[in-house]
Amino acid sequence: MTTTTVPAQIADFARRVRAALSDLPAEEVEELTDGLEADLAEGFAEDLRRELPDPAAYADELRTAAGFPRPEPVARRRMSPGETWTDLVSRLSGNPAGSAVLDFLETVRPVWWVARGLVVTGWLIILSGRNGAPVPRDVGEWTLAVLLVVASVQWSRARSRGTWWRRALVGANLVTALAVVPLVGEIAYQSVSWDEVDASGYAGPGLVLDGEPVTNVFAYDAQGNPIRDVQLYDALGRPLVVEAPQYADCLDEACTESGALTSRALENGQSAWNVFPLRLIEWRPDEYGSESPVVGAPTREVDPPLLKVPAVAPLAPASVEPMNPPEVAQNNR
Amino acid sequence: MDATQLLKGVLDLAVLAVVEKEDGYGYDVVRRLRAAGLGEVGEASVYGTLRRLYSAGALTSYVVPSEEGPHRKYYGMNDQGRATLAAQRKVWADFTTTMEHVLTGEAA
Numbered sequence: 526m527t528t529t530t531v532p533a534q535i536a537d538f539a540r541r542v543r544a545a546l547s548d549l550p551a552e553e554v555e556e557l558t559d560g561l562e563a564d565l566a567e568g569f570a571e572d573l574r575r576e577l578p579d580p581a582a583y584a585d586e587l588r589t590a591a592g593f594p595r596p597e598p599v600a601r602r603r604m605s606p607g608e609t610w611t612d613l614v615s616r617l618s619g620n621p622a623g624s625a626v627l628d629f630l631e632t633v634r635p636v637w638w639v640a641r642g643l644v645v646t647g648w649l650i651i652l653s654g655r656n657g658a659p660v661p662r663d664v665g666e667w668t669l670a671v672l673l674v675v676a677s678v679q680w681s682r683a684r685s686r687g688t689w690w691r692r693a694l695v696g697a698n699l700v701t702a703l704a705v706v707p708l709v710g711e712i713a714y715q716s717v718s719w720d721e722v723d724a725s726g727y728a729g730p731g732l733v734l735d736g737e738p739v740t741n742v743f744a745y746d747a748q749g750n751p752i753r754d755v756q757l758y759d760a761l762g763r764p765l766v767v768e769a770p771q772y773a774d775c776l777d778e779a780c781t782e783s784g785a786l787t788s789r790a791l792e793n794g795q796s797a798w799n800v801f802p803l804r805l806i807e808w809r810p811d812e813y814g815s816e817s818p819v820v821g822a823p824t825r826e827v828d829p830p831l832l833k834v835p836a837v838a839p840l841a842p843a844s845v846e847p848m849n850p851p852e853v854a855q856n857n858r
Numbered sequence: 859m860d861a862t863q864l865l866k867g868v869l870d871l872a873v874l875a876v877v878e879k880e881d882g883y884g885y886d887v888v889r890r891l892r893a894a895g896l897g898e899v900g901e902a903s904v905y906g907t908l909r910r911l912y913s914a915g916a917l918t919s920y921v922v923p924s925e926e927g928p929h930r931k932y933y934g935m936n937d938q939g940r941a942t943l944a945a946q947r948k949v950w951a952d953f954t955t956t957m958e959h960v961l962t963g964e965a966a
Contacts (some may be wrong), residue, residue, distance in 0.1 A: 531927060531928055556909060556913075557905075557906070557909050559921070559931050560883060560884055560921070560928070560929060560930050560931030561884075561905070562927075562928040563883065563884075563885070563924065563927060563928045563929065563930045563931075564883065564884035564885035564888075564901070564905065564930075565885075566927060566928070567885045568885050568888070568901065571889075583902045584902075586900055586902035586903050586906065587902040587903075587905055587906045588906065589903075589906065590869070590900075590902065590903040590904070590905070590906025590907045590909075590910065591905075591906035591907070591909040591910045591913075592906075592910045592913075
């Protein structure tokens with residue numbers, strides 16, 4: 526039988542077997558595996574479907590049959606996390622792609638130092654109970670962010686302060702890395718929820734009074750009685766809309782069911798958000814778990830804040846009395 | 859009990875017997891053992907055994923270069939090997955006789 530050049534997979538297999546025997550003296554390994562490629566190649570050529578076995582198991586069988594001891598248990602004992610890490614890094618740096626990745630990570634490492642400071646800032650904002658996305662907004666929060674970023678960078682730059690220091694650093698990195706996930710989720714949620722408001726057919730930021738969003742509008746007639754279904758437009762003919770059309774409220778006294786403000790259907794089939802007061806519609810978690818209006822459910826009127834307001838005085842040429850509706854309204858409640 | 863376990867104890871004997879007939883390289887020895895009916899024999903076990911018998915001085919070894927591929931390592935018999943084989947044959951013969959007696963219930 527003619528032996529041709531060894532297939533790459535066999536050369537590779539033999540290399541792995543030798544690697545698995547590397548705890549033995551080099552000349553023993555050489556003796557033990559001398560002619561291995563030829564033997565393997567011949568067996569392989571005889572049965573093409575044959576699969577090469579696990580190189581480590583093969584090496585084990587080889588060394589046992591040859592009467593060599595199994596590798597020292599020291600080499601097989603469970604590695605400590607630090608050793609596992611070192612081992613992984615050395616394996617990675619062993620091949621071109623792996624070492625390219627390591628080089629890249631080494632370069633962007635300071636980015637993580639900065640991110641770490643921002644993550645802690647985000648969490649402090651969440652823990653402080655402030656509403657909105659956990660990103661710095663005002664001067665105080667930005668100052669905090671800068672301080673934490675500087676602290677984070679300085680902490681990593683101060684190297685080799687003993688094992689305790691290194692362990693604390695590894696622990697802090699792990700905790701921070703894990704804390705990134707909910708933080709990013711929160712930021713995404715905070716930004717997406719406003720997009721959804723826009724996507725629901727709502728035209729814009731809507732009415733604001735003293736910096737607070739107007740949730741509903743109540744109209745009273747000249748006699749001071751509440752009226753329903755008033756359509757409101759601004760000076761440019763744009764529908765007046767409130768800022769939070771999904772403002773939720775209780776549907777009943779016990780608040781067992783909640784509802785949200787809903788739009789009104791117009792005669793032309795369109796739906797309008799500028800028909801006031803907005804009515805409530807039942808609001809339940811849908812099959813995906815997010816709350817949404819129950820389609821076709823009856824809508825309910827929202828009680829006006831004031832049952833009656835003062836009637837409007839008839840127009841008179843001499844009437845120049847200044848108007849102050851909120852105060853008058855509260856006095857008459 | 860399976861044949862693989864039994865084989866471990868007598869692999870030296872089987873390998874020596876095969877090489878005694880004719881010099882052979884690793885896979886050649888494996889093939890001859892399998893052809894003789896030892897289908898379960900592991901290649902690495904045979905190669906390791908050859909290597910151990912050689913180290914113990916029971917086999918000679920020589921390399922045959924190949925023009926097109928890797929060289930082959932042949933193993934051959936020497937006097938010490940023949941002596942070992944003879945001694946092991948005797949042990950095996952005694953052992954099988956004893957086992958026969960045990961299994962058939964006859965007195966030894």
